[in-house]
Amino acid sequence: MDVMNLFRNYEEAVAMILFGIGFSNLLMQKNLIKKIIGMNIMDTSVYLFLAVKGYIEGHKAPIVVDGVQSVEAYINPIPSGLVLTGIVVSVSVSALMLALTIRLYRRYHTLNLDEISTLLKKEEKS
Amino acid sequence: MSRKLSEEEYKKKLSYRMEQWFAGQRDPYLEHLRMKPQAERTLEPEKEEALRKEKKERLDKVYRISDNRPVKLFEKLYRIFCVAFCFFLVIMLLIAVSFLPSYGEDEKPVNNEVSRRYIEKGLQETGAVNIVTGMILDYRAFDTLGESHVLFAATCTVLILLRHDKKKGERDTEEETDRVYEPKNDVILQMVSKVLVPPIILFGIYVILCGHLGPGGGFSGGAVIGAGLILYLNAFGFAKTEKFFSEKTYKVLSVSALGCYCLAKSYSFYTGANHIESVIPLGTPGAILSSGLILVLNICVGIVVAGTMYTFYVMFRKGGY
Numbered sequence: 532m533d534v535m536n537l538f539r540n541y542e543e544a545v546a547m548i549l550f551g552i553g554f555s556n557l558l559m560q561k562n563l564i565k566k567i568i569g570m571n572i573m574d575t576s577v578y579l580f581l582a583v584k585g586y587i588e589g590h591k592a593p594i595v596v597d598g599v600q601s602v603e604a605y606i607n608p609i610p611s612g613l614v615l616t617g618i619v620v621s622v623s624v625s626a627l628m629l630a631l632t633i634r635l636y637r638r639y640h641t642l643n644l645d646e647i648s649t650l651l652k653k654e655e656k657s
Numbered sequence: 658m659s660r661k662l663s664e665e666e667y668k669k670k671l672s673y674r675m676e677q678w679f680a681g682q683r684d685p686y687l688e689h690l691r692m693k694p695q696a697e698r699t700l701e702p703e704k705e706e707a708l709r710k711e712k713k714e715r716l717d718k719v720y721r722i723s724d725n726r727p728v729k730l731f732e733k734l735y736r737i738f739c740v741a742f743c744f745f746l747v748i749m750l751l752i753a754v755s756f757l758p759s760y761g762e763d764e765k766p767v768n769n770e771v772s773r774r775y776i777e778k779g780l781q782e783t784g785a786v787n788i789v790t791g792m793i794l795d796y797r798a799f800d801t802l803g804e805s806h807v808l809f810a811a812t813c814t815v816l817i818l819l820r821h822d823k824k825k826g827e828r829d830t831e832e833e834t835d836r837v838y839e840p841k842n843d844v845i846l847q848m849v850s851k852v853l854v855p856p857i858i859l860f861g862i863y864v865i866l867c868g869h870l871g872p873g874g875g876f877s878g879g880a881v882i883g884a885g886l887i888l889y890l891n892a893f894g895f896a897k898t899e900k901f902f903s904e905k906t907y908k909v910l911s912v913s914a915l916g917c918y919c920l921a922k923s924y925s926f927y928t929g930a931n932h933i934e935s936v937i938p939l940g941t942p943g944a945i946l947s948s949g950l951i952l953v954l955n956i957c958v959g960i961v962v963a964g965t966m967y968t969f970y971v972m973f974r975k976g977g978y
Contacts, residue, residue, distance in 0.1 A: 537755035544754050551747035558739040587768065588761030593788035594871060595780050595942070605788065607772045608779075612793045615876060619804045623811030626969045630818040633973070649720040656716055 542583040549576035563632045563642045567625060574621040578614045585610030784939030784948030785869035794868075794875075794951045794958075798922050805918060805958055808965045809911060815969060821976030843892070850892035857885035865959035869948045875955040879962025886967045895975065907964045914957040921950050921957075 537544055549572060556569025585607040593608040632642065639647050667673055700708075718724060758765045775792050785791035793801050858881075865878030890898045924937075940947030 532752050533755050536757075536759060537751060539759045540754050540757055542760055543757060544751055547750035547754055548747055550750065551743050554746060555739060555743040558743070559736060583760065584765075584767055586761055587763050587765075592872070593776065595786045595788065600777050600780060602768070602773050602776055605776050607768050608775050608788045608792050609772050610767070611789045612797065615789075615793060615874075616800065616804055619876060620807055623807050627811050627814055629973065630815045634818055653716055653720055657712070 543580060546576045546580040546583065549573075549579065561643050561645055563635065563644060564629075566644075567628050567632070570628070571621065571625060574617065578617055581610040581614050581617070780942055783951065784942055785951050786942055786948075787869055787871060787874075790868050790874050790951060790955070791948070794954045795949070798950075798954065801954070801958065802915075802918055802922060805915060805961045808961055809915060812911075812965050812968050815972050819972040819976050842894075846892045850888050854885050854889045854892075857888065858882055861885060861959075861963070865955055866945065866952070868955040869951045870943060870945070875958025876962055878955075879959040880966055882959065882963040883966025883970075886963065887970045890967075890970070902967065907968055911961050911964045914960040918954055918957040921953055 553569045553572030553574075553576060556572060557566050560566050560569060587606050590606045591604060593605040593611070635647060636642055639650050641647060641650075662670075723729070775788055775796070779788045779791045780786065783791035783795040785795065861878045861881035861884075863878075864873035864881055865875055868874035868878070886898070886902065937949040939949050942948070946952065
């Protein structure tokens with residue numbers, strides 16, 4: 532493990548820590564909305580990681596200016612496209628999860644997942 | 658030597674009865690057993706009420722977490738395990754990061770011949786000044802088509818889950834009227850949105866149309882237009898937006914945009930399934946009508962995204978247009 536490289540890669544390190552924060556949120560929160568927020572934090576960390584991976588020191592955004600078309604002038608365009616895909620998918624997934632949460636709330640009048648599961652079990656028994 | 662039984666004799670046999678029973682036509686015990694009708698359950702109403710109460714209490718006690726020691730123990734263990742697992746995950750990922758190439762370095766495995774091709778030949782092959790747009794809407798246009806369909810499918814699912822169809826003559830429950838309830842006219846909000854909404858929507862259209870000339874594109878421009886529509890809806894209420902954006906408008910717009918996208922990209926199947934060599938003239942790079950199909954595809958994507966954003970908002974707020 533190269534500690535100096537870890538400090539040089541601090542953006543990627545931050546992205547990984549954000550991923551961990553989002554994941555622990557997803558696991559440990561009981562409120563469904565907070566779980567969805569954790570999921571969104573994880574998405575954001577993935578965008579950060581992809582954007583950082585495509586960056587090259589001193590190069591510009593990949594929009595052709597003054598007819599310069601050399602690899603030395605622009606950053607890598609592929610991660611930017613991947614971030615775009617990720618944003619669209621994450622918007623769709625969060626909308627879907629929030630819609631399901633609304634339905635659950637309307638049925639059980641609570642957002643706590645434990646309470647919802649106990650209510651569900653009670654309903655099955657009685 | 659076999660002997661043929663007469664029909665009456667055969668009917669007395671066990672095999673005939675068995676067959677009949679098997680075919681479900683006759684119950685062999687029908688004549689022998691007679692079920693007594695069950696006696697009417699007679700319980701005093703108070704006693705019955707007490708029984709029901711007892712059952713409910715028992716259920717409550719079983720499912721009350723504070724009384725359930727194994728569940729409490731499991732919760733504690735679960736939290737400890739979660740923290741430990743997340744720390745483990747972060748440490749493993751950080752170790753992986755420490756082996757990655759340094760930040761901002763040029764000689765990375767990601768910067769390979771694919772991105773070199775996009776940068777060096779992108780302008781000639783797609784006609785788009787913005788290399789990212791050229792990439793996602795020309796080289797990888799099917800990927801973007803899939804993305805638009807992901808959005809469309811998400812909208813359909815949200816519609817299924819949240820749409821509020823009221824049957825005729827059915828009275829709203831309190832919860833439903835609460836969702837339909839709109840705030841009173843807010844003069845400040847209305848004045849501000851009168852000033853802001855046209856520029857927002859114009860800017861969205863600009864971002865969509867300039868997707869191949871600079872920063873922008875269908876997704877971001879569509880999101881801007883959706884935001885403008887949501888602001889308008891918040892200021893003026895559903896009565897005004899219904900005039901120009903109803904469910905039918907959304908259906909027509911998104912289906913025609915997706916269909917237009919499919920048709921526009923499927924031309925390459927008829928011209929030899931070669932995406933790189935376009936038969937459509939690319940025009941001069943930098944002009945608004947250039948870069949082949951990218952402008953059309955950007956407009957289609959923008960329409961789908963704007964409709965999707967607006968539909969999400971409307972569904973979450975009211976459950977109908």
